[in-house]
Amino acid sequence: MKDKLAIKTVVKRSGAVVPFNQDRITNAIYRAAVAVGGRDRQTAAALSDQVVEFLTETIPKGYVPTVEEIQDIVEKVLIENGHAQVAKAYILYREERSRRRRDRADQASHPSENIPWSKIWHVLDWSVGHAVHTIASYNQRVRAGEIREIISSAEAFYEADVERAVEKIVECCQELKLVIITGPSSSGKTTTTIKVGQRLARLGINLVTLNLDNYFFDLELHPKDEFGDYDFETPQALDLTLINQHLKQLIAGQEVLVPLYDFKSGKRYNDRIPMKLEQDEILVIDSLHGMYPKMTEGLSAEQQFRLYLEPLLQMKDDHGKYIRWTDLRLMRRMLRDASHRAYDPLQTLLHWHYVRSSEMRNIVPYITTADYIINTSMPYELSIYQLKLIDQFAQWAEQYQGDPLREDAFQRASRIYRVLQSVQPIEDDSIVPVDSVNLNAETPQTLVDRLIGYWGVVSDNCAIPAKQIARRALIAPARCCLKDIGMVGAPGEAGKVRKTPGGEEQLVEKAFGYLAEISRLLQNRYSL
Numbered sequence: 001m002k003d004k005l006a007i008k009t010v011v012k013r014s015g016a017v018v019p020f021n022q023d024r025i026t027n028a029i030y031r032a033a034v035a036v037g038g039r040d041r042q043t044a045a046a047l048s049d050q051v052v053e054f055l056t057e058t059i060p061k062g063y064v065p066t067v068e069e070i071q072d073i074v075e076k077v078l079i080e081n082g083h084a085q086v087a088k089a090y091i092l093y094r095e096e097r098s099r100r101r102r103d104r105a106d107q108a109s110h111p112s113e114n115i116p117w118s119k120i121w122h123v124l125d126w127s128v129g130h131a132v133h134t135i136a137s138y139n140q141r142v143r144a145g146e147i148r149e150i151i152s153s154a155e156a157f158y159e160a161d162v163e164r165a166v167e168k169i170v171e172c173c174q175e176l177k178l179v180i181i182t183g184p185s186s187s188g189k190t191t192t193t194i195k196v197g198q199r200l201a202r203l204g205i206n207l208v209t210l211n212l213d214n215y216f217f218d219l220e221l222h223p224k225d226e227f228g229d230y231d232f233e234t235p236q237a238l239d240l241t242l243i244n245q246h247l248k249q250l251i252a253g254q255e256v257l258v259p260l261y262d263f264k265s266g267k268r269y270n271d272r273i274p275m276k277l278e279q280d281e282i283l284v285i286d287s288l289h290g291m292y293p294k295m296t297e298g299l300s301a302e303q304q305f306r307l308y309l310e311p312l313l314q315m316k317d318d319h320g321k322y323i324r325w326t327d328l329r330l331m332r333r334m335l336r337d338a339s340h341r342a343y344d345p346l347q348t349l350l351h352w353h354y355v356r357s358s359e360m361r362n363i364v365p366y367i368t369t370a371d372y373i374i375n376t377s378m379p380y381e382l383s384i385y386q387l388k389l390i391d392q393f394a395q396w397a398e399q400y401q402g403d404p405l406r407e408d409a410f411q412r413a414s415r416i417y418r419v420l421q422s423v424q425p426i427e428d429d430s431i432v433p434v435d436s437v438n439l440n441a442e443t444p445q446t447l448v449d450r451l452i453g454y455w456g457v458v459s460d461n462c463a464i465p466a467k468q469i470a471r472r473a474l475i476a477p478a479r480c481c482l483k484d485i486g487m488v489g490a491p492g493e494a495g496k497v498r499k500t501p502g503g504e505e506q507l508v509e510k511a512f513g514y515l516a517e518i519s520r521l522l523q524n525r526y527s528l
Contacts, residue, residue, distance in 0.1 A: 007055055011066045016404035025051050025074060032090040033083075034236045039221045050077045093361075116312075119373045124314040126157055132379040134316045135323075135422050142424040147380065148431060154378045155433055161374045162192060165307055166199045168372050173205060175302045177251045178283045182290030183309035184359045185233070186332035188376035188437040192309055193286045195435075200282075207284040208277060210250070214259045215239045219266025233358040235289040239268075244297055247285075250277045251303060288358075291366040308370035311377035318422050326356060327416050328377060331385045332438060345392055353408040381438040382419065383426040393417040 007020045030044035051073050059065055071094060078087035127133040130153055131141055141150060169179060181193045197207045215238045222230045222237055231237070239259075246256045257271035277283055289295060291306055311328045330352055337343035367373075396413035400406040432438075 007052070007059065007065065009064050010070065011064055012404060013067060014404070014407070016407075017064060018404045022048055022052055025070065028071075028090070029074065029078070029086070031231070032078075032086045032093065034222075034234070035089040035093070036085045037236075038086065039217070047077055047081060047083070050081070116310075116367060116373050119375065120312055120314065123312045123375050123377070127314040127379065130154075130379075133314055135318055135382075135419070138315065138379055139422075139424040142383065142426075147383075147426060150380050151378075151432060154380060155436060158374070158376060158378070158437060159195075162195050163199065165372045165374055166196055166203075169196070169200065169305050169307075170203060170205070172302075172305060173282070176282055176305055177277075177303040178247065178285070178296070178299065178305070179207060180290035180296070180304060180306045181284065181286045181309065182288065182306065182363075182370075183376075184326075184329060184363050185288060185355050186329040186336060187309040187311060188374075189286045189309055191435065191437045192307075192374060192376065193284065196307070197284065206278075206281045208275075208281045210246070210258070210275070210283055210285050212238060212243060212285055212287045213263075214261045214268070214273070215243050216261045216268060218268055231354045231358075233288070233354045235292045235294065235358075235362050238289065238295075240292075240294045243295055247283070247296065248298060250275065250283055251299065253277060253279075289362060291369050292362055293366075306370045306372075308367055308373045309376050310373065312375040313377035313379065315379055315382075317419055323382070323419055324415070325377070326359075327412065327419070328381065330355075330412065331389055331416070332381075334389065335385075345389065346396065349396060349409050349413060350406070352412065376437045378436065378438050380426065380432075382423045384429045384432065384438070386420045386423050386425040387427065390417065390420040393420060 009017050010020045011017055026041075026045050026048035029047050030041055033040065033044060051070070054073050054077065055065060055070065071090075075087055075091060078084075078090060124133065130150070131137045132150060132154075138150075141147075169176065179196070181189050181196065183189055193209070200207055216232065217237060217239060219230055219232070222232050242259075246258065249256050253276070255274060255276040258273040258275050259268050259270045260272040261268045287295075291308070296304060311325050313323055313325060313328055315323050317323055330348070333352075333355075334345040334348045337348050338345055393413050393416050396409060397417045400410035400413065403410065426432075
């Protein structure tokens with residue numbers, strides 16, 4: 001047998017010659033296996049060895065194989081070893097990537113069926129009417145001191161969209177059991193879920209959240225690339241079978257035990273959080289893959305309302321090209337990941353190709369199944385991101401130029417950098433409402449789910465009732481914190497908000513609103 005290391009390089013579709021890396025083959029095989037329910041990484045590695053062995057034995061000395069040639073051999077090895085389902089998933093993935101490349105080349109003459117043209121026209125009409133349809137016209141309004149008017153108009157446009165969605169939900173609530181709020185990464189799902197829930201609550205309709213983050217498989221079971229980055233963006237990263245089972249049971253009025261996913265350890269703990277849907281309650285899920293068929297398989301269409309979100313910004317840059325929605329969402333996610341997950345924004349940029357790949361395969365094809373679409377873009381958000389991110393995008397555009405292994409990161413970084421260079425920044429973003437869709441939010445329900453789950457783990461280990469742990473964990477610290485920061489009034493005025501320096505009353509009131517909602521949810525669970 002020839003030395004495996006005889007294969008040093010490989011030719012990409014772009015013509016770039018890059019170092020050969022067997023981990024890419026192993027990961028591609030494992031990814032195809034995951035798509036059909038398999039999670040055996042050792043078998044994937046063994047099949048990858050066979051691919052490399054075949055390459056080494058058949059490729060002439062000095063010849064540099066292409067990506068397509070290696071993929072052909074992968075298909076051959078999978079079929080010969082009896083992995084027909086995995087081979088089919090692998091072949092379908094190749095064909096889909098090929099089709100998407102053809103579509104990109106042909107999109108000017110053949111409009112996509114997955115784009116909500118009617119909604120886009122509505123957003124474009126609004127943008128032109130408010131002179132925010134180009135960066136140049138937007139900058140002119142900002143320089144004229146009209147930024148507050150831009151913010152107010154954009155927020156009102158979004159709120160009206162949310163209101164219309166709620167009206168449509170109410171129209172069909174007679175048989176409704178499940179509201180699905182879905183859309184690609186950082187499209188505004190959490191904030192919109194809160195706003196929809198608040199409006200429905202005022203109408204006497206109670207939403208109960210099922211947090212699908214708790215249904216992730218253990219991190220080590222996800223595909224991982226040669227850079228150590230896990231792909232947890234696909235629907236298969238979630239336990240779709242268990243989600244579907246729990247949805248059916250909850251809608252039928254049965255109690256389920258929801259798992260708890262610990263993001264710190266990357267582990268899932270089953271049967272942790274009791275949950276039951278009462279007669280007057282409607283289940284809501286906020287998920288990337290809410291419209292993925294396997295998640296709601298077997299549920300009737302009449303029981304569901306599907307709300308799809310996307311920042312459908314209609315603004316042209318200085319070169320006459322529309323700013324990409326995915327670029328807006330990338331910047332949103334960078335700030336969210338840095339705030340809530342302690343991720344360096346560079347990690348988010350390097351991971352984004354997984355996000356987009358999954359969106360194109362698992363989210364975009366199902367847009368037409370939505371009952372209503374909400375536009376979550378804000379024309380002014382580019383001005384917020386300009387000061388926070390422009391220096392980093394400039395650095396990345398320079399750092400990854402000419403690196404064939406980071407071509408995706410370079411293209412995105414350089415494109416966004418050019419846009420941010422041309423946008424008038426907002427130096428004081430405190431004028432943006434604290435509950436704006438482009439700011440990061442977490443629902444009281446997700447906080448409560450996490451608390452209850454952790455208290456359950458502690459209770460199991462120390463034989464102390466979870467209710468008692470809840471009292472100790474919440475009551476005394478809450479009193480001390482509120483007293484120390486001076487947010488409560490004098491004795492007899494508990495919960496009354498004091499005026500605070502810097503016009504922060506709105507933020508404080510929101511905090512009290514969250515505390516009240518968390519208190520209500522915990523009282524329902526523990527009768528505290």
